[in-house]
Amino acid sequence: MRMKNRWAPAIAAMTLVASLGLPGAAQAKGCIRGAIAGGVAGHYAGGHTMTGAVAGCVAAHHYYKQKKRQEQKAQQQPEAPKAPAPQQPRPDGSGY
Numbered sequence: 093m094r095m096k097n098r099w100a101p102a103i104a105a106m107t108l109v110a111s112l113g114l115p116g117a118a119q120a121k122g123c124i125r126g127a128i129a130g131g132v133a134g135h136y137a138g139g140h141t142m143t144g145a146v147a148g149c150v151a152a153h154h155y156y157k158q159k160k161r162q163e164q165k166a167q168q169q170p171e172a173p174k175a176p177a178p179q180q181p182r183p184d185g186s187g188y
Contacts, residue, residue, distance in 0.1 A: 126152025 130148015134140035 122156035
């Protein structure tokens with residue numbers, strides 16, 4: 093009789109998420125941080141450590157993917173020059 097591998101679904105889900113979307117470090121950063129936070133939250137939510145880890149991986153991966161897109165969009169848009177602030181007269185009436 094084989095022992096049930098309870099890690100298999102979590103590993104499969106994390107591998108699937110890791111194979112989609114962003115390359116390299118951004119992928120790992122999102123998935124690993126999310127999996128740790130989700131695993132801890134799931135553990136304290138009644139023994140759902142693996143479910144929390146998978147959900148955290150997916151959520152954090154999505155967050156970092158959106159963040160990277162916003163950063164790329166901000167870099168593509170040229171920054172408009174700022175107008176100088178209007179000068180106010182001095183309270184003593186000596187001009188500008």
